[in-house]
Amino acid sequence: MRQVRISLVACLVVAGFILSQVATGDDIADRAHKLHFSSIVLDTHDDTTQRFFNKNFDIGKRNPDGAIDIPRMREGGMNAIFFSIWIDGRIMGPPAVQKALDQIDAVHQNVIKYSKDMLFCRTAEEVRRAHAQGKIAALIGVEGGHMIGNDIRVLRMFGDLGVRYMTLTHFYNDEWADSSTAKPEHNGLTEFGKEIVREMNRQGIMVDISHVSDKTFYDALEVSKSPLIASHSSCRALCNHVRDMSDDMIKALAAKGGVIQINYEKSFIDQAYKDAQDKFSGGVVEMMDQIRKQCGDDQECTERKMGEIEKQAVAEGKLPHVSWERIIDHIDHVVKLVGPDHVGLGSDFDGANMPEGMEDCTHLPQITEALMRKGYSDDNIRKILGGNLLRVMGANERVSHEMQAAQ
Amino acid sequence: MKRTAVSKTLFGTGMCLLTGMVMAGAMAADGISERAKRLHFSSLVIDTHDDTTQRFLDGGFDLGARNPLGSIDIPRMRKGGLGAIFFAIWMPSKTTGPEAVKRALDQIDAIREQVRKHSNDLVLVTTVEGIQEAHQQGKIAALIGVEGGHIIASDLRVLRVYAALGARYMTLTHSGNVEWADSSTAKPEHNGLTEFGKDVVREMNRLGMIVDISHVSDKTFADVLETSKAPVFASHSDCRAICDAPRNMSDAMIRALATNGGVIQINYHVGFLSQEFRNAEKAHPEWNKAIALEVQQRCGEREGCQLIEGDRITREYVERGDLPRVEWTKIIDHIDHAVKIAGIDHVGLGSDFDGANMPFGMEDASKLPKITQALLDKGYSEGDVKKILGENTLRLMTQVARVSHELNTAK
Numbered sequence: 001m002r003q004v005r006i007s008l009v010a011c012l013v014v015a016g017f018i019l020s021q022v023a024t025g026d027d028i029a030d031r032a033h034k035l036h037f038s039s040i041v042l043d044t045h046d047d048t049t050q051r052f053f054n055k056n057f058d059i060g061k062r063n064p065d066g067a068i069d070i071p072r073m074r075e076g077g078m079n080a081i082f083f084s085i086w087i088d089g090r091i092m093g094p095p096a097v098q099k100a101l102d103q104i105d106a107v108h109q110n111v112i113k114y115s116k117d118m119l120f121c122r123t124a125e126e127v128r129r130a131h132a133q134g135k136i137a138a139l140i141g142v143e144g145g146h147m148i149g150n151d152i153r154v155l156r157m158f159g160d161l162g163v164r165y166m167t168l169t170h171f172y173n174d175e176w177a178d179s180s181t182a183k184p185e186h187n188g189l190t191e192f193g194k195e196i197v198r199e200m201n202r203q204g205i206m207v208d209i210s211h212v213s214d215k216t217f218y219d220a221l222e223v224s225k226s227p228l229i230a231s232h233s234s235c236r237a238l239c240n241h242v243r244d245m246s247d248d249m250i251k252a253l254a255a256k257g258g259v260i261q262i263n264y265e266k267s268f269i270d271q272a273y274k275d276a277q278d279k280f281s282g283g284v285v286e287m288m289d290q291i292r293k294q295c296g297d298d299q300e301c302t303e304r305k306m307g308e309i310e311k312q313a314v315a316e317g318k319l320p321h322v323s324w325e326r327i328i329d330h331i332d333h334v335v336k337l338v339g340p341d342h343v344g345l346g347s348d349f350d351g352a353n354m355p356e357g358m359e360d361c362t363h364l365p366q367i368t369e370a371l372m373r374k375g376y377s378d379d380n381i382r383k384i385l386g387g388n389l390l391r392v393m394g395a396n397e398r399v400s401h402e403m404q405a406a407q
Numbered sequence: 408m409k410r411t412a413v414s415k416t417l418f419g420t421g422m423c424l425l426t427g428m429v430m431a432g433a434m435a436a437d438g439i440s441e442r443a444k445r446l447h448f449s450s451l452v453i454d455t456h457d458d459t460t461q462r463f464l465d466g467g468f469d470l471g472a473r474n475p476l477g478s479i480d481i482p483r484m485r486k487g488g489l490g491a492i493f494f495a496i497w498m499p500s501k502t503t504g505p506e507a508v509k510r511a512l513d514q515i516d517a518i519r520e521q522v523r524k525h526s527n528d529l530v531l532v533t534t535v536e537g538i539q540e541a542h543q544q545g546k547i548a549a550l551i552g553v554e555g556g557h558i559i560a561s562d563l564r565v566l567r568v569y570a571a572l573g574a575r576y577m578t579l580t581h582s583g584n585v586e587w588a589d590s591s592t593a594k595p596e597h598n599g600l601t602e603f604g605k606d607v608v609r610e611m612n613r614l615g616m617i618v619d620i621s622h623v624s625d626k627t628f629a630d631v632l633e634t635s636k637a638p639v640f641a642s643h644s645d646c647r648a649i650c651d652a653p654r655n656m657s658d659a660m661i662r663a664l665a666t667n668g669g670v671i672q673i674n675y676h677v678g679f680l681s682q683e684f685r686n687a688e689k690a691h692p693e694w695n696k697a698i699a700l701e702v703q704q705r706c707g708e709r710e711g712c713q714l715i716e717g718d719r720i721t722r723e724y725v726e727r728g729d730l731p732r733v734e735w736t737k738i739i740d741h742i743d744h745a746v747k748i749a750g751i752d753h754v755g756l757g758s759d760f761d762g763a764n765m766p767f768g769m770e771d772a773s774k775l776p777k778i779t780q781a782l783l784d785k786g787y788s789e790g791d792v793k794k795i796l797g798e799n800t801l802r803l804m805t806q807v808a809r810v811s812h813e814l815n816t817a818k
Contacts, residue, residue: 094505098560101508105564108571149509153516160519160572404523 032369035378040131041364042080042386044141044165044261044344045210045232047351049083050299052106057300060114066303067349067360070117073136076361080127080137080386082165082231083107084351085147088292089172089179092146097154100147104140104161111138122162124393127386141208141231144170145177145196152199164393165206165231168193168216171285178213180242181285188215189223197223204400206393209233209253210243210263210346217249226399227257227392232346234268234330235260237337241268247337254338257395259388261346262330266353269326276319281309303350310353324357328370331384340380344389439776446789447779451542453491453797454772455576455672455755456552456621456643458762460494461711463517468711470521471528477715478760478771481528484547487775491538491548491797493642494518495762496574497555498710500583500590504560511558515551515572522549533573535804552619552642555581556588556607563610575804576617576642579604579627589624591653599626600634608634615811617642617803620664621654621674621757628660637810638668638803643757645679645741646671646748652679658748665749668806670799672757673741677721677764680737687730694724714762721764735768739781742795751791755800 048068051057062071073081085103087096111118119130121137130137140161145168148154158166168189169179176193178184189197197220200207207224208231209217220228230253236244243263245253250260267274281287287306295301313319334343347354349361357363371381383391439447459479462468473482484492496514498507522531530541532548541548551574553559559566559577566577579600580590587604589595600608608631611618618639620628631639641664647655654674656664661671677684688695698720706712724730745754760772768774782792 094509097512098505098508098562098565101512101568102562102564105567105571108567151509151513153513154509156516156519157512157572161568407524 028372029369032372033365035372035381036365036368036385037077039077039368039382040080040127040137040386040390041076041078042082042127042137042345042389043078043347043349043361044082044229044389045084045143045263045346045351046081046349047084047086048081048349049085049103049107050303051350052103052110054300059110060117067347067354070114070136072360072362074117076364078136078361078364079131080121080139082139082141084141084143085163086143086170086351087147089144089146089170089174092174093149096147097149097151100142100158101161104158104163107138107140108162120162122164123397124390127390127393139164141165141167143167143208143231144174144211145193146170146172146174148196150175150192152196155196155199155205156203159200159203159205163205165208165229166200167208167210167231168196168212168220170211171288177216179211179216180213181211182213184213184215186216188213189219194219194223198225201225201396201399202403204397206396210261214246214249217245218252221252221256224256225403226396227259228253229258229389229392230260230346232261232263232265232348234263234265235333238326238330238333239267239269239271239274241274244268250334250337250342254342257392259342259344259392260334261344261389262327262334264324264327264347264349264352264354264358266322266355268352269330269355270320270322272320273322280313280318306353322355324355324363324366325370326355327358327367328374331367331371332374335376335380335384340376340383341388341391343384344386345384437776439780440783443776443780443783446783446792447776447796448488450488450779450793451490451538451797451801452488452775453493453538453756453800454489454758454760455493455640455800456495456554456674456757456762457492457760458495458497458711458714459492459760460496460514460518461714462761463521463711464513465709465711471525476719478758478765481525481547483771483773485528486773487771489547489772489775490542491532491550493550493552493576495552495554496558496569497581497762498558500555500557500581500585503557503586507558508560508562508565511553511569512572515569515574518549518551519573531573533575534808535801538801538804550575552617553577554619554642555579555622556585556604557581557583559607561586561603563606566607566610566616567614570614570616574616576619576640577611578619578621578642579607579623579631581622588627590622590627591624592622593624595624595626597627599624600630605630605634609636612636612807612810613814615808617807620644621672624653625657625660628656629663632663632667635667636814637807638670639664640670640672640755640800640803641757642672643674643676643759644671645674645676646744648748649737649741649744650679650682650685652685655679661745661748661753665753668753668803670753670755670803671745671749672755672800673738673745675735675738675758675760675763675765675769677733677737677766679763680741680766681731681733683731684733691729694729698724711761718764725767733766735766735774735777736781737766738769738778739785742778742782743785746791746795751794752799752802754795756796 111120118138119135127137168177176190210230210233234244236246291305522529538548556579579588584593587601619642621641621644645655647657
């Protein structure tokens, strides 16, 4: 099946290429370039925040490693980014809260430091304004409900500090929601978890269902008055990973106006890679655990180690090569399933293993070009690059205003 | 000393009555003249220290309704013409680290929720312009002060987060020393401010937060004056010349504060206002212990309740004649003394309502016009009264904001 699909894609690409040659040299490349660099290109999940704590990292300079910095965002036309606030899901209570605050401050300080290039944004309108000013819109998402310290007041303070989405769990269950990568203990969302979803609606903080268990997803979908997002998840139909979404889940998400932001992590987009990785390391969570034993809390070390191990395994043929074009397959799958209004980009840059050809954000224009060659309209491409997410953000803002006015 | 204080108070009261009789019809039943009312209710009256925040967290407290207990709620603020209030974020000094941080967020949220809930009456502001705008709209400006450096858990990033959430001042210590500064009521261990403590002060300057030297040791105060690029204030302290408590300021300290452009905001706590009260307390430490025990029995760990009940039980001791009765006019004595020492531009109001023992006649915010009346009776000009009621604090805030702006643009 997969073979057939890939050759079909190849045929289309070749056909597109021939057509464009017939037209004006490479007309599509030019048009795609223009479209990409005039669009809001929004990425809902980047783990660059962790790097702010490394003295050697400077987001204002081009870095030899990692995937994100201002020069490369400029080069790749990426002009809206959600910096992720993340700590290990096993840290809970007040220490988790303080660490999250430290990271929120680090994002704010970096935005202030590079205020010529970045503008901190809290609303869809502000993102559009930043774009109009030629600035990169910087936003914050909290990756894991464990960081609110089981305290709805802390959630509200995160909102007041500019947090615009919260992933309900990370790899582990928190006090009120089950994760897709842990043994269920709450049967989805607890009553308090539902209260949190409602409060997020009231605050205009988008509910992010990446990482959560299927039951948690369906519970959140039922409770939420606003459309949800999956800030960085891909499609199970193409790669059967628990972190990804089944077609049924994607349909349910879309039916309520939500959006799935495609994750570029190799083991989430490529079945062959995932299978080999499971055999090689027992899965991504187990592999992270192994590495953390060596690196402790040093996230930079963890990332580096993971990269090294992975690279070597690929070189030795233990893990297959994965092309960046798998990202396009996932986008296309969602579009075929629920139309062009419910998919976007959630790379997981600086927090995952990138496929070949998508090593950093400078490669983003390839996505626009590939979609154009697939015959996507300019409008639909703009939606996928950022418009869909901004629509969902706007809808969340409206619900928030309504709920607050109703009080 | 004690005698003089008492007769001065009596003399003041006599003057007040006399003025009232002369002005005849102009004086209302509440003893406030039309002139004082006009002045008071057209002025921006600012109180830089109120512990009402604790009550928000105890549950069942509604700022919008007139409460039989405590000193602060919207009806009484309205009645007393209080135009701007700093709600204190506070927990005992023994609470430190991440636990303190989380509790502070809870309190900041509690304030923000109260403001959201009563948005017809209150508006959360962080600037002088914000206060003035609120006043013009007929709303009470709500501000946030953090009472104790222990609440930042030795983490400058947390300090910045508090500023981002609206905190406009931080008292460097509470009753205990913090990791980087000595308190006036603990054994010195840092010889004032540590190097990190100086970093905290400098970062507060950059953020535009007022450095509050109430509660800190004299050496910490001196170190702060040397380090701070912006004028500082004492959010709720009195004069040692009248009541010799370590929490109060000596004349030399008040002068130094004023020379730097700062303001001393007078505290209404009887133990800081009255030497007589303080002496009586010191002579009977067992009473304080008994009060503390009873408070514990009534309130458990609920801090809002503890503060209110502490005031109530202390009053019972006064009514029994165990502790001396302190009149509200003592507040005027401290204002007047500070004005004589520092000049009219360096004194303001920092009641400590809902967190201390209030003197007779100043039980709650509704009584504030009495201060205006008393100052007029003492011969203060209307312009001078306005300064004490709030303009001095506004000027200080403007200066702190200017220094912040300069430090941020200089980079």
